[in-house]
Amino acid sequence: EVEMTGLLGRPVGRKTSLLTAGYHGPALLQDFQFLEEMAHFDRERIPERVVHAKGSGAF
Numbered sequence: 663e664v665e666m667t668g669l670l671g672r673p674v675g676r677k678t679s680l681l682t683a684g685y686h687g688p689a690l691l692q693d694f695q696f697l698e699e700m701a702h703f704d705r706e707r708i709p710e711r712v713v714h715a716k717g718s719g720a721f
Contacts, residue, residue: 668698 666674674695681693689696 668695669702 666677668674672694677695677699680696681690682688683690691697
């Protein structure tokens with residue numbers, strides 16, 4: 663059986679679940695898996711768009 667793990671190798675129960683304060687409440691800071699995933703998403707590098715290719719056709 664394949665088990666999902668976090669960045670530190672800690673097993674993850676459900677990736678789609680989120681700890682909240684109440685039924686429709688805000689997300690809790692105790693949800694380490696969610697915080698880990700959001701931190702990774704925020705720090706992901708998005709490459710700059712290349713407008714013109716380098717070469718003789720760019721002129």
